[in-house]
Amino acid sequence: MTVIQRRILRFFQEHPHAVETVRGIASWVGVEVELIAEALKDLQEKRWLTADETSAVTGYALTRDERLLMQIRQAVKTETK
Amino acid sequence: MKKITENPAIRQLRQALTGQVPKAIWWEIEGARPKRLDYAVACRTCRFVRKSAKNRTQCERRFLGALERSRQSAGPVQFVCPIQRYAVCLPVRQNGEVHGFLAMCHSEEAIPRTHLELAEATIGAAVREVERSDELKILSDTIQPRCVALSTIHTIHRLISSTLDLEELLPRVARLCCQVLRAQACTIWLMDREKQILTPRAVVELKKGARGDARPTKLGSGIAGRVASTCKAHWTGRMMVVPLVEEECIGVVSVRRIEPSRPFGALDQEILTTLAEQAVVAIRNAQMYETQERVTWGTIRSLSAILDGMDTYSPGTVSSPKIMAEVALAIAREMKVPSVQQKSLHYAALLHDAGRLGIPQEILRKPSKLEPAELAEVKQHTVRGASLLEPLEVLEPAVPIILYHHERYDGTGYPKGLKKEAIPLGARILAVANAFEAMICDRPYRRAMSISEAAREIASHAGTQFDPKVVEAFMDLVRSGRVKI
Numbered sequence: 001m002t003v004i005q006r007r008i009l010r011f012f013q014e015h016p017h018a019v020e021t022v023r024g025i026a027s028w029v030g031v032e033v034e035l036i037a038e039a040l041k042d043l044q045e046k047r048w049l050t051a052d053e054t055s056a057v058t059g060y061a062l063t064r065d066e067r068l069l070m071q072i073r074q075a076v077k078t079e080t081k
Numbered sequence: 082m083k084k085i086t087e088n089p090a091i092r093q094l095r096q097a098l099t100g101q102v103p104k105a106i107w108w109e110i111e112g113a114r115p116k117r118l119d120y121a122v123a124c125r126t127c128r129f130v131r132k133s134a135k136n137r138t139q140c141e142r143r144f145l146g147a148l149e150r151s152r153q154s155a156g157p158v159q160f161v162c163p164i165q166r167y168a169v170c171l172p173v174r175q176n177g178e179v180h181g182f183l184a185m186c187h188s189e190e191a192i193p194r195t196h197l198e199l200a201e202a203t204i205g206a207a208v209r210e211v212e213r214s215d216e217l218k219i220l221s222d223t224i225q226p227r228c229v230a231l232s233t234i235h236t237i238h239r240l241i242s243s244t245l246d247l248e249e250l251l252p253r254v255a256r257l258c259c260q261v262l263r264a265q266a267c268t269i270w271l272m273d274r275e276k277q278i279l280t281p282r283a284v285v286e287l288k289k290g291a292r293g294d295a296r297p298t299k300l301g302s303g304i305a306g307r308v309a310s311t312c313k314a315h316w317t318g319r320m321m322v323v324p325l326v327e328e329e330c331i332g333v334v335s336v337r338r339i340e341p342s343r344p345f346g347a348l349d350q351e352i353l354t355t356l357a358e359q360a361v362v363a364i365r366n367a368q369m370y371e372t373q374e375r376v377t378w379g380t381i382r383s384l385s386a387i388l389d390g391m392d393t394y395s396p397g398t399v400s401s402p403k404i405m406a407e408v409a410l411a412i413a414r415e416m417k418v419p420s421v422q423q424k425s426l427h428y429a430a431l432l433h434d435a436g437r438l439g440i441p442q443e444i445l446r447k448p449s450k451l452e453p454a455e456l457a458e459v460k461q462h463t464v465r466g467a468s469l470l471e472p473l474e475v476l477e478p479a480v481p482i483i484l485y486h487h488e489r490y491d492g493t494g495y496p497k498g499l500k501k502e503a504i505p506l507g508a509r510i511l512a513v514a515n516a517f518e519a520m521i522c523d524r525p526y527r528r529a530m531s532i533s534e535a536a537r538e539i540a541s542h543a544g545t546q547f548d549p550k551v552v553e554a555f556m557d558l559v560r561s562g563r564v565k566i
Contacts, residue, residue, distance in 0.1 A: 015226065015229045016263060017230070017233065017260065017261045017262070017263055017352075018229050018230075018232070018233050019233045019236045019237055019240070019257060019260055019261060020229075020232060020233065020236055021236050021239075024232050024236060028229070028232075050260075052240055052253065052256065052257070054239075054240055054243040054244060055243060056239060056243035057236070057239045057240060057243060059236045059237070059239075059240050059257075061260045064259070064260070064263075064287050
């Protein structure tokens, strides 16, 4: 997991109710939009983040699956160590 | 205390004083009235305190006395230790109260007054900096969640206002309600005014046991029914139900949580109310759009039926704009044409020959070959059709398809002789569908062809009359048996 991905996950762990756009996430974690977009692809593939897509905007949110939430907690914890 | 002693200004102060007192022993003492001192660090440097517990007690007594004097005066206090070395206690004050001390001992010479004043000022500045940083942290901890919530509401607004399709909108709203409120189930009912019932239109259940309510409810009965009839929200720790109100109640949204340890709170109620307010606007827009769409389709179908009934084709001609529309739409789907363009293509397919209305019946009904002047008249039907339908704003995107559906890929068609991609894609698709439909229908001078015969004929004109990509998509449909009459 990259540093940016960890920062994104920590943001969503701190704000589990959040639904954010790429631009919004970029401003919360303080990283360029392009890098965030790249990092989100992998997190979405792992289904750690869900993406609600429309033609105008995509809203990313933390998964509601308990098993995946556990995986995220472990991944972030391991990386922090 | 730790934050203050780790402040860069304090570190610099210690370095500066240590430069003058090489064997200085530094103490970070927590609390305004310490009872004991920790000699672990001092013992490394001072032989006196290392030697015996008795010595440490002697030193400690003198040290604690100085700390107390420093606390009372709220200023630096210098004293001489049992081995005649100088020591200084610097109080760390926050909001007028002493919270601890920074102390230094083991100096062979007295610390000059100016140094003490400088140290006191540095500690004061460090404390103020830490206080400011703490205030900022508190402010950030209070404001950030609200900013994130605000940003989330904004994102949700964008998500739900970007669709006018109720079947897409309602499940999305339900999903987002579950996400934002960390709920396990959400149901959205819409009101049927005539029947006086609420019909569940979207049910999201994220967890086993978190049952969303999927049964229709009479107005006034059950929680949802009562909320709808009174327009008053219903709150419990595990369930929240709010009306969707725009002048009058148009429905109800309910969310459930199954974890008793995390009941819904006041903030959750506020968030659901805000979401419901946003949802109601989006739902009303989608409902109005749905109504408008029904009216538009009704008008176009009526127009198409009128054109069919006016017998604008040659005698014996069997023509079906419906078949043509189905084939054209099947090709469009195969080519992954966006749904908005598919809709325009559908309109155009149903009305493509509207321009025949202006052609004299004797030309249209002529069973023999047309004279050049008559043929020129017939060719005018695309232009006539386009200008006839142009005033209808809703048909604006369909007009170029109607106008150019007799253009040929090689540029030999009419009315403008456009070539290749200069011909709108919808018109290129309609050209194939139109030709196919003409071939599979009976004509006075020939019998209808079979689907495979017509397909072969179309394939033989790929690249000349027809766009090869459109033909390829059409042939795929034929080969897979998806073209039926």
